[in-house]
Every structure is written in structure tokens, then in C-alpha cells.
Amino acid sequence: MSKINYYTAEGLKKLQDELNELKTKGRADMARQIAEARDKGDLSENAEYDAAKDAQGLLELKISKLEEVVSNARVLDESTIDTSKVSIMTTVKIKNKKNNASFKYTLVAEEESDLKTNKISVKSPIGKGLLGKKVGDIATIDAPAGKIEFEVLEITIE
Numbered sequence: 001m002s003k004i005n006y007y008t009a010e011g012l013k014k015l016q017d018e019l020n021e022l023k024t025k026g027r028a029d030m031a032r033q034i035a036e037a038r039d040k041g042d043l044s045e046n047a048e049y050d051a052a053k054d055a056q057g058l059l060e061l062k063i064s065k066l067e068e069v070v071s072n073a074r075v076l077d078e079s080t081i082d083t084s085k086v087s088i089m090t091t092v093k094i095k096n097k098k099n100n101a102s103f104k105y106t107l108v109a110e111e112e113s114d115l116k117t118n119k120i121s122v123k124s125p126i127g128k129g130l131l132g133k134k135v136g137d138i139a140t141i142d143a144p145a146g147k148i149e150f151e152v153l154e155i156t157i158e
Contacts, residue, residue, distance in 0.1 A: 005069065006076040006088050011112040015073065019066045022059065030056045069111065083155045086130045088122050091158045094130070097138065097149040106158060107131070126150075 007015070034056060037049035076089050086092050091106040105120045107130065113121035120127050129141040130152070139150045 004072050004074055005109045005111070007073050007109050007112060008089065009075050011109065012070070012073050012075055015066065015070050015111060019063065019070055022063050022066065026059055026063075030059055078157050081157055083157060084134060086133045086152065086155055088131075089157065091156045092130055092133075093153040093156075094139070094150040095153055097151055102153065105130075 030052070033052045034049065037046060037052045040046055040048060078089060081087060081089050083090060086107065088107050088109065091104060093102060093104045095102045103118075105118050105126070107122050107127050108119045110121040110123050113119050113124070122128065122131060125143060126141050129139045130150070133139050133152045135152050135155060137152050139152065141148045141150060
């Protein structure tokens with residue numbers, strides 16, 4: 001059973017571009033490496049050829065997985081997102097109840113998460129803990145350092 005994941009248009013385009021790159025350039029590079037290794041003599045004792053064939057298998061596996069992700073991907077229409085509660089594609093401002101530090105995160109699909117741009121996965125501990133919360137709610141997150149409480153300050157779409 002395949003799992004549908006929701007992406008921004010930009011996130012889905014990135015996945016499609018990566019898939020296209022692997023199918024074209026990646027496969028061509030792999031074929032060249034195999035041909036070069038084959039030219040080096042006896043295939044039964046050619047470690048370079050074996051390594052190239054293994055790498056080809058890994059490339060095909062990656063392509064297959066990415067094709068599955070792309071085929072099950074849906075672009076989320078931002079106009080249909082309910083900002084009364086935290087959900088995928090919402091930007092949430094939270095405050096750590098212990099040290100009063102505030103953070104702003106956008107909840108995204110796992111493949112789109114990027115902490116440098118404050119995009120966290122809905123499958124991460126913080127993402128899971130925030131889903132469904134409303135402004136003013138307290139989310140208790142199980143973190144490696146113990147339980148952390150965050151207050152939801154605002155929910156927007158950015």
C-alpha cells in the first residue's frame with residue numbers, strides 16, 4: 001500500500017528534477033563506468049566491474065524509490081489549509097516554556113525538511129507533537145533531553 005505525501009510545488013519540482021537527473025546523467029555515468037571496467041579484462045576477477053555493477057544496482061534502487069515517492073506525491077493547495085490548527089504546510093511560532101525562547105517552523109513532508117530554512121518534518125518529534133494544536137495550546141514533546149513544553153503562539157501560512 002503506497003503512502004501519499006503532500007509537498008509544496010517547489011518541493012515536488014525538486015524531487016522530479018532529482019529523479020530526472022538520476023535517470024539521465026546518473027544512468028549514463030554508470031554505463032560509462034561499467035564499460036570502462038569491462039575493458040580492463042577478465043570479468044570474473046575484475047573487482048572494478050563488480051563495484052560498478054553494485055553501484056548500478058544501488059542507483060536503480062534509488063531511482064525506483066524516488067519514482068514511488070513522486071508518483072504518490074500531491075501538491076498541497078495553500079488556499080485550503082486551515083490555520084486554526086497546526087497542520088502540514090503551516091508555519092507555527094512556538095515558545096519554549098522553560099527558557100522562553102521562541103522559534104518559527106514550517107511543517108513539511110519528510111523529504112522537504114531542512115532545519116537551515118526552519119522547515120521541519122511532520123514526522124519529527126516536534127512536528128508530531130505540534131500537529132493538531134491550536135493557538136494557546138501547550139505541546140509536550142519527547143526529546144532526547146527529556147520532555148519539553150512548547151506554547152503555540154501563532155499559526156500562519158508563509
